[in-house]
Amino acid sequence: MRSAGLAGSAEGDGGSARPSPDRRSFLTRALGVTAGLAGAAVTAGAFATPAAADSTGIQSLQDKWRFCNKCFALYYWGYPTDGVCPAGGSHYAQGYNFILPYDVPPSATAQDKWRFCNKCFSMFYWGYPTNGVCPSGGSHYAQGYNFVLNHDIPPSATAQDKWRFCSKCYSMYYWGYPTDGVCPSGGSHYAQGYNFVLTHY
Template sequence: MGFLTVRDEDPQSLPGRRDVLTRALGLAAGLGGVAAIGAAAGPAAASPAKASSPAGTASVRANQTNWRFCTKCYGMFFRGYPTDGACPAGSGHDAAGYDFNLPYNVPETSTAQRNWRFCTKCYGMFYYGYPDNGRCPAGNAHAMQGYDFVLPHDIPETAGTQRNWRFCPKCYGLYYYGYPTNGRCPAGNAHGMAGYDFVLPHL
């Protein structure tokens, strides 16, 4: 699959399909028709989606694609830029397998954990729930930006999800725990494993 060269939030500055349809129908039906359509469609269709920063809470989408498995470090990284970040095994990450479609800015539950964030330095997914930000392969701690991802855990795996994604207590990254070895950790040697068994949706 190809990868995007822009962040997912950029399209939010454009009207959604429903907004375009609502406007077209309103123009055809006149002022009274606009009021009727607005009442039927509800507040979400009343105006175009507003542009927001990556960390904004207002968003059109509740999921982001282009999250991939790296065959070198076994970590989860974002493949939506022309380069592939920094891998602890050297150079950029190498993508393989599923295109993960991860939920963000939704409520945390007993089977979904928030505070998973994108690192602007390595492009990896890391846990942002501690006073420090773990270890980044690009040097020092991870740097947080963008959406607050809320990852499902400890639920049954289905045809559209994959389990065995785990938290590494050494680097705070998210990595795949389904092989005999545990990849490469930026804090040295292989990743460690702790916490929930994350079950992640993919396309």
């Protein structure tokens, strides 16, 4: 998988485009009042996208991205439920709390078009004409921010490498164990392309 020269890009957002934030939503995020909003959003059948931006406004970051120790995928852990896991039931969070940049320019070592799937809650690549395979059935469904993820840079005490694109389901998964987790398309995930390096607490 390469950041340039892709076979194509899905121009639609599955009918889901994130509106520009108004003053009230900005202040709500700034105050960190997200738990109640997330619960209300889930009840209403729509998913909010809580985030924390740095004080300079140069880069927007979202935390609560976690490793699922059942399927090895990266998923969003910010709602009352944990999405749909291909290993059965819901995802199960373990380890680091990852903090990911969004809506910033891509670069030679940072790939954009990584999206939240509002069906299974996993991170998936939205840069092809199709949207991969979702464990809840059909394809992933993009919603919210356009995440821009670092790759092929040195890991550190607060940045973990070995995160990979699965060419079967299009999800981001951890490639650091002897096995490759559980893929919703059947069998294990299959690593292709860049070695992503994700920042964590």
